[in-house]
Amino acid sequence: MSELPTLEVRNLQTHFFTKAGVVKAVDDVSFSVGKGKILGLVGESGSGKTVTGFSILGLVDEPGRVVGGEILYRGENLVGASDERMRQLRGNNVAMIFQDPMMTLNPVLRIDTQMIEAIKAHHKVTDDEARQRARDALGQVGIPSPDERLKSYPHQFSGGMRQRVAIAIALLNKPDLIVADEPTTALDVTIQGQILYEVQKLCAETGTAMIWITHDLSVVAGLADEVAVMYAGRVVEFGEVDDVLDAPMHPYTAGLIGSVPSRNARGKRLEQIPGMTPSLLNLPAGCAFSARCGHATPTCEQAPVLSGAAGGRQIRCHHPLVAEAV
Numbered sequence: 001m002s003e004l005p006t007l008e009v010r011n012l013q014t015h016f017f018t019k020a021g022v023v024k025a026v027d028d029v030s031f032s033v034g035k036g037k038i039l040g041l042v043g044e045s046g047s048g049k050t051v052t053g054f055s056i057l058g059l060v061d062e063p064g065r066v067v068g069g070e071i072l073y074r075g076e077n078l079v080g081a082s083d084e085r086m087r088q089l090r091g092n093n094v095a096m097i098f099q100d101p102m103m104t105l106n107p108v109l110r111i112d113t114q115m116i117e118a119i120k121a122h123h124k125v126t127d128d129e130a131r132q133r134a135r136d137a138l139g140q141v142g143i144p145s146p147d148e149r150l151k152s153y154p155h156q157f158s159g160g161m162r163q164r165v166a167i168a169i170a171l172l173n174k175p176d177l178i179v180a181d182e183p184t185t186a187l188d189v190t191i192q193g194q195i196l197y198e199v200q201k202l203c204a205e206t207g208t209a210m211i212w213i214t215h216d217l218s219v220v221a222g223l224a225d226e227v228a229v230m231y232a233g234r235v236v237e238f239g240e241v242d243d244v245l246d247a248p249m250h251p252y253t254a255g256l257i258g259s260v261p262s263r264n265a266r267g268k269r270l271e272q273i274p275g276m277t278p279s280l281l282n283l284p285a286g287c288a289f290s291a292r293c294g295h296a297t298p299t300c301e302q303a304p305v306l307s308g309a310a311g312g313r314q315i316r317c318h319h320p321l322v323a324e325a326v
Helices: 049-056 083-089 113-118 126-142 148-149 160-172 189-206 217-223 241-246 251-258
Strands: 007-018 021-033 038-042 064-073 094-097 178-181 209-214 226-231 234-242
Touching: 021 038, 021 049, 021 064, 021 209, 021 226, 021 234, 038 049, 038 189, 038 217, 049 064, 049 178, 049 209, 094 160, 113 126, 113 148, 113 160, 126 148, 126 160, 160 178, 160 189, 189 209, 189 217, 189 251, 209 217, 217 241, 226 241, 226 251, 234 241, 234 251
Parallel strands: 038 209, 038 226, 094 178, 178 209
Antiparallel strands: 007 021, 007 064, 226 234
């Protein structure tokens, strides 16, 4: 019998009920992440990536709510789980690294107080054992003099250092699943590289599964095993990271890759995807990308479904590109 994936999301729908109408922030999203694997969740701002992450951890606030689908953590459906059950899981079995570290850190408590509390909330250990684990976690993310830094308050750290502390807190209890929402955006390239290395090592050694939410394809290329590309609340392409980035089949994926500056010849104008992401309040009938797509035909007025393609790829498009390397 094959092992259950650490996380399986099936047909997830998360909508926001506003005075202006219903915003379908996440609409029929499905993917799975196996033990020790890293999934890159990619797309431009407003594509639904972060709301997908918040939905998994039960952190969607009113007026938003999960209205359909399943979120299976080791086979247990978390949709509709009690607040008590979600508190047991969060920080211990499932952790989130937020884009803003101050969503993790309490500004009026010392770092050691916060980290020791995070450990002792889920494990029966002494203060000394918890302090040692906290110290090791700070060292793991490259914070110098961890003993002294444990005694500091969040305001005594730079923005990049605060983010590293937040990442260390997420790693503290070696969770089965980490959802990371663009956690290295504010960090310089050398520290980013160090943290990506530590994250890969953690997943390989402990079997932690990870969802890395980002708009940075270069990070996904070096970090993830698989990638799901989101557009207007839906996954439009899914597959092994090398396959998708080397030979994209959805025009939107090809446009994202083409707009990376390093892929453009020197002196040549930067490629870009024309137009703007449509409002999730008023999505067009059919394919949401059709108004920006050079391959659109009248067929695209019908909504495409996510269907299988060669090599385990999944694609939501009536006119997939021939899988040639770009």
